[in-house]
Amino acid sequence: MLLVPTRYWPALVVGEAVPLAYGVFNCVAMYGYATAAIFAIPPMAVAMPIVAFCRSYLKVFPAQRVIDMRVLLACSLGVSLLWALVTYVGFLVAVFPPEHPLQVRPVIMVGLFVGNYVAILTVTTWPLLWKIAHHGTPWRLLLRQTVKASLVWEAGVIGLPVLIALSWCSLVIGPEGENVVQMALFLPVAWLTLKYGWRGAAVIGPVTIACVCLITHSAPDPIVIQTQAFVAFAVTCLFLLGARIAAQLHAQERERLAMRRTLRIAQRNLHQSEQRLRQTSTMLDALGGTVGLMQGRVLGQVRHLLAPTDRKSLSALMDTTQTRLHQLAEAMHPVAWRERGLPAALREAVGRVLDETGIRYTCEIQGRGLSVLAPAVHQALYRLACEAVTHLCARHTCHEVRLILRGGLTHGRRWAVLRVVGYHGPINVVQLAYRSRDRLAIGSRLGLSSGTVAALEDQAVLFGGTVHQRQKGEAMMLTALVYDAQPAAVGESDEEAFCTPPMLWVR
Structure with missing residues (x-):
């Protein structure tokens, strides 16, 4: 009914x-x-x-x-x-x-x-379990999920044999230990309830009740009624406990889905921000070319009106303007990245900035699958590399930077590990005085404002990763692990939030 x-x-x-x-x-x-x-x-x-x-x-x-x-x-x-x-x-x-x-x-x-x-x-x-599990789910898919469910396997492989063995022991032992064995019949139910919530009690509970009824006599006897009362009390408590556990698991699942949705939104916003930076960088490059062309025409028209020193200073000012525009465009989104991808950006864009600062730089890319990572992950890896390089080069004793990027696949999920090693040595006073301003400008040249470990951790957490810092002799290592973004991270809907398993609820 x-x-x-x-x-x-x-x-x-x-x-x-x-x-x-x-x-x-x-x-x-x-x-x-x-x-x-x-x-x-x-x-x-x-x-x-x-x-x-x-x-x-x-x-x-x-x-x-x-x-x-x-x-x-x-x-x-x-x-x-x-x-x-x-x-x-x-x-x-x-x-x-x-x-x-x-x-x-x-x-x-x-x-x-x-x-x-x-x-x-x-x-x-x-029937109630089947009703709420079948709601809106095709029969074939439901049967396939039922066969693959760990609850069904554990109930059939562990719970059912234990119940059969305990029932046989109750018949063999006799009236002396019958009550103890009947109480022990509810141990598999309690175990599955604690592990799976109400579904554990719903799957194995009726089998347990059937076993208790089979090994007891059906007569209006106080002992039989006492046994049935114990069964009713135990099953009621297990159902209430399982419902409460299921409600807690459901709340945890909703919290996990909300966290995933928040991460997806953050990843999507990061991807869109990088796309805007890319468009702005392209426009700045085009603007730099236009400005250079106009400055050249203006200088050609007024050259005969200016003194040689004025022409020289004006030409230098024009070159500086074009250089600044190009550096600003490179800081936002390098040309090498737009044209040849992430490996070229790590080798050329980062390497050019460090080379102009007087820091030796090497870049190694290992493993497979880096090219199939989501664009948002590529963007995060480049920003992580820039943050790590800026952080390591903040110390004036750093004279060499080594970057290693490795990709792989574990349990069907792609990942990437970025390791940046900064080697430190004695301070060269002459070089320090000559390159001090360039070192301070590394962060701005790479499009950063902080270059701290906290910024690295914030970038890695967006993609389920972590950051480790380690000092080994004269080398300081920063290692960041990131996982591939889910397809929904760059535009897929959150339909899986409505695909949660059925839950019993207790107010």
Whole structure:
């Protein structure tokens, strides 16, 4: 009734009432007409008000693929109590034959209530699990996911054999250790619940209840009722615990997806910013050429009007303007990068700046797959290299820089490792005085403003990487690891946020 629309409930009641009435009124001579009339009431008709109230007002399904476990258990308790009460009243008004008397005691109602509750938990678990798992998912895909699920494998390979072994031990040991073995039957359920939340209890719980029912006698005996009560209490607690764990796992999953979405937005913004810098750099290059052409024409027209010293100073000023425009364009986005890619930018653009500063520079590129990395990762690697070079060259004792870039593939995910080593030695006072201004301008020449380890870490974290700094003798090493950006990092939607596994929820 929880899964079927309310408009089909009358048909379900009629379909249950016909065979039930036929079977009950064949036993009129045994119990009497009053008991037969009570037992002929369809259980679905008795449970209908409670189930309708839980569905409409208490919201047992507050959202798609979500079940409020407290409402579900309350509904199960209410239906079980109502069924037990109706059955108990039927026994009270029954007229038993003198040769088969039956003393109706209150313990019978307790046994009926516990038995109905355990039966509801056993029967409704798998259909509800299938409903919320099947919602909007094709059957073939759902079956494929079920076969590959680690929960199914662990329940079948570990949980089920343990339950069978414990059930066999309960039959062999005898009444002395039967209670201990019955309690031990819930250990696999508790283990899977702690690991997978409510799904662990839902998958292995009905099997455990079936094992307990098979190894116990079905009789209105206080010991049997005590065993069934323990089963009901244990299953209820495990379902509530599993629902709470699943809610926590769901919250963690949502937080993880929110973090991934934030990283994607940051990666997308970084990529767009680099694209704007590239366009600006191209425009500056074109502007530099136009300015140089115009300055040449102006100088040619006024050359005969200027003194030789003025012509020389004006020509030097024009050259300086063109050089500054070119350096600004190179700092934003090097021409080598635009034309020949990241390796050329690392070898030529960075190497030219360090060569003009008097620092020896070597660049090595190793491994495979660097060319297939996302453009945003290439941009991050270049900025990381510039940050590391600027940081190492901030010390005046640095006389050589070695850059090593390596790419690879691990567990289906591409990565890149950038290592920049700065070698330090004795200070050359003459060279220091001659190149001091050039050293201070390395960061601005490479398009940076900080050149700190914190800036390196910020760049690496955007792509799930880390940064390590190490001093070994006269060499200082900075190593940065970055992973390839997901396709959604540069424009894909966040549809996977709606593909989370089904979760039970407890308010």
